[in-house]
Amino acid sequence: xxLLFVFIISLLLAILNQLHxxxxxxxxxxETYFTGIAHYFAxxxxxTDIMAQGASVTLxxxxxxxxEPMAKTWIYWFNALLGSLGNLIGLSPFATYNVSxxxxxxxxxxxxxxxxxxxxPARPFLRIASWIMILTASSFAQNGNLLGQFxxxxxxxxxxxxxxxxxxxxxxxxxxxxxxxxxxxxFMIPLAAIAASANPILMVLFIIASLTMRSARVxxxxxxxxxxxxxxxxxxxxxxxxxxxxxxxxQYVSVSLWQFILSMGPVALLxxxxxxxxxxxxxxxxxxxxxxxxxxxxxxFSPIPKLLxxxxxxxxxxxxxxxxxxxxxxxxxKISKSLAPLYFLF
Numbered sequence: 001x002x003l004l005f006v007f008i009i010s011l012l013l014a015i016l017n018q019l020h021x022x023x024x025x026x027x028x029x030x031e032t033y034f035t036g037i038a039h040y041f042a043x044x045x046x047x048t049d050i051m052a053q054g055a056s057v058t059l060x061x062x063x064x065x066x067x068e069p070m071a072k073t074w075i076y077w078f079n080a081l082l083g084s085l086g087n088l089i090g091l092s093p094f095a096t097y098n099v100s101x102x103x104x105x106x107x108x109x110x111x112x113x114x115x116x117x118x119x120x121p122a123r124p125f126l127r128i129a130s131w132i133m134i135l136t137a138s139s140f141a142q143n144g145n146l147l148g149q150f151x152x153x154x155x156x157x158x159x160x161x162x163x164x165x166x167x168x169x170x171x172x173x174x175x176x177x178x179x180x181x182x183x184x185x186x187f188m189i190p191l192a193a194i195a196a197s198a199n200p201i202l203m204v205l206f207i208i209a210s211l212t213m214r215s216a217r218v219x220x221x222x223x224x225x226x227x228x229x230x231x232x233x234x235x236x237x238x239x240x241x242x243x244x245x246x247x248x249x250x251q252y253v254s255v256s257l258w259q260f261i262l263s264m265g266p267v268a269l270l271x272x273x274x275x276x277x278x279x280x281x282x283x284x285x286x287x288x289x290x291x292x293x294x295x296x297x298x299x300x301f302s303p304i305p306k307l308l309x310x311x312x313x314x315x316x317x318x319x320x321x322x323x324x325x326x327x328x329x330x331x332x333x334k335i336s337k338s339l340a341p342l343y344f345l346f
Contacts, residue, residue, distance in 0.1 A: 036095070039164055045065070051097060054082065075241065083096055115179060129329040130329035131325075133328050134322045148260065154321050202320075273330070295320070296317060
């Protein structure tokens with residue numbers, strides 16, 4: 001019964017995450033071509049262009065939205081792979097984007113559930129409560145407007161689920177890396193390589209967080225991830241990618257602690273009560289998750305991202321930030337389970 005509930009909620013969230021596209025599909029005017037823009041249009045057409053190139057069965061793609069001829073790069077390999085797979089079943093790049101996003105969001109929901117099940121195998125309330133908070137927690141609101149928002153904020157629920165397939169994929173990969181690292185699985189090795197190519201910044205955070213476990217498993221993790229991260233960084237020397245990175249780093253994002261708390265929403269009231277009970281059982285998985293979450297937030301507020309030539313918002317990720325939902329569930333459990341229905345309604 002629980003698995004059915006989890007699947008239904010996952011399906012519902014995937015639909016709601018793309019409801020704006022679904023509605024437009026059913027109300028599209030006759031004799032028009034439906035592009036299904038699911039995200040910021042400039043990024044959307046960049047990603048679907050990569051998928052269109054991937055349809056010719058290649059992971060090496062070029063930037064077409066420039067007047068200058070550009071060398072090909074593998075940096076968008078996941079989008080190219082999706083384009084190739086979509087083409088095999090007869091989907092256009094636009095359809096590939098939206099269909100892949102839909103299924104990736106469902107997979108993400110199920111992976112989060114798997115993680116909460118590992119954490120709470122015999123405590124169904126905490127398992128389901130933390131899962132629901134991870135997926136649905138959003139900002140405080142006033143007059144219908146979300147408060148505390150900032151660029152690249154993963155705080156609103158649908159930002160955390162995501163409108164970009166490769167960003168949802170990143171969250172899935174890092175959660176699977178957490179699980180496999182904790183289980184001492186050899187699957188950790190290919191996952192580390194994929195994670196390092198998907199998001200080198202988060203991989204640095206993960207490696208630092210994994211040091212808290214004092215495990216020799218960190219050594220193969222670094223040996224696999226380091227060359228991939230260096231290769232990824234080298235790829236960003238391509239002029240168009242270097243220009244994009246320079247533009248992003250020039251976007252000044254100043255977020256106060258109060259603004260950050262507002263962006264967290266009601267879970268912020270419960271998180272302080274959940275830290276102690278969550279860390280009461282100092283299992284490697286709990287320590288890793290907590291460290292990953294805290295490091296992500298500390299790096300965001302620190303001057304280190306700027307010193308490293310990156311924008312601070314790139315150090316935030318749903319894979320780390322989502323742990324706040326688990327801490328909030330622990331806090332709710334500590335205060336009173338009877339408040340749960342009212343809290344979830346709110």
